[in-house]
Amino acid sequence: MSGDQELQAALEAVRATYFDAEGANCDYGALLASPEHARLRASLAALEGFDFKLVRIHAQTAFWLNAFNAGVLRDVAELARAVSLRQVETFFEKPRLRVAGFEYSLDDIQHGLLRGNVPKFKSSRVPMRPDDPRLAHTPLAYDERMHFGLYSATRSSPPLRVLDAGKVDSQLEDATEHYLRREVRIEDKGARVILPRQFYWYRRDFGDDQAALEFALARLDEAAADMVDLRRGRVKLRYADFDWTLNRKA
Numbered sequence: 001m002s003g004d005q006e007l008q009a010a011l012e013a014v015r016a017t018y019f020d021a022e023g024a025n026c027d028y029g030a031l032l033a034s035p036e037h038a039r040l041r042a043s044l045a046a047l048e049g050f051d052f053k054l055v056r057i058h059a060q061t062a063f064w065l066n067a068f069n070a071g072v073l074r075d076v077a078e079l080a081r082a083v084s085l086r087q088v089e090t091f092f093e094k095p096r097l098r099v100a101g102f103e104y105s106l107d108d109i110q111h112g113l114l115r116g117n118v119p120k121f122k123s124s125r126v127p128m129r130p131d132d133p134r135l136a137h138t139p140l141a142y143d144e145r146m147h148f149g150l151y152s153a154t155r156s157s158p159p160l161r162v163l164d165a166g167k168v169d170s171q172l173e174d175a176t177e178h179y180l181r182r183e184v185r186i187e188d189k190g191a192r193v194i195l196p197r198q199f200y201w202y203r204r205d206f207g208d209d210q211a212a213l214e215f216a217l218a219r220l221d222e223a224a225a226d227m228v229d230l231r232r233g234r235v236k237l238r239y240a241d242f243d244w245t246l247n248r249k250a
Helices: 003-018 028-032 035-049 057-074 076-080 085-093 106-114 133-137 144-148 165-183 209-217 222-229
Strands: 095-099 102-105 185-187 192-195 236-239
Touching: 003 028, 003 035, 003 057, 028 035, 028 076, 035 057, 035 095, 057 076, 057 095, 057 106, 057 165, 076 085, 085 106, 095 106, 102 106, 102 133, 106 133, 144 165, 185 222, 192 209, 209 222, 209 236
Parallel strands: 192 236
Antiparallel strands: 095 102, 185 192
16 A cells, blocks of 8 residues: 555544544544554654655645645644644644655645645745745645645534545535535625635635635525525625634534
8 A cells, every 4th residue: 555545544544433424523532542543643654755756646635635634633632732823823834744755834735735835824925935845746736625625623624534536626526515515604695695714814715705705605505605696796795713622522
């Protein structure tokens, strides 16, 4: 089994054993003391010698999403100790994965590779310098839906998904639709729409308010979308707060 396949299998074992059916909440206490967590740690450690030449173009996004999500779950005990938003931010900024001889923070993976090396919200600095050799591992196929495949172990996070290289397009579409149907709120008979915070943070990826609204409406049920369409553009758009509380399984 190749390194990316073992990582996928380790994540699938964690999700099947310690998450609820939706993948939204986890029994972290049981996970951290489990053989599945040990397997996850081992699969990430093995990526030190990973050969990217073995990853085909369509598999690149799946690989990095799985690596990001596995890194969060491996180190979730550290995230659980965060008592401020700044400490949560530090968790994602800290180098914690070694892949193919290079060190990555979770921010490096999200903003440096998956988003095409653009600044994170409220920053003007790109994650990687133009001559950074890690940029050679940027997925060639950019997909803004990757935001709904990134798991942050928080209450507002999209549920944990384990991406399969051969199914990544349909999996990301399913993850996006599922998350938006859970999180988007339509009020006052379509006069007000509350979108997830990701659309506000990543305007560079989703576009302006109108583009974000169209992206979301295309994935809601027909009745909800029709309610908004009947307003003929007279819609007040808001972005929900993001709940950074750890999503412990009850």
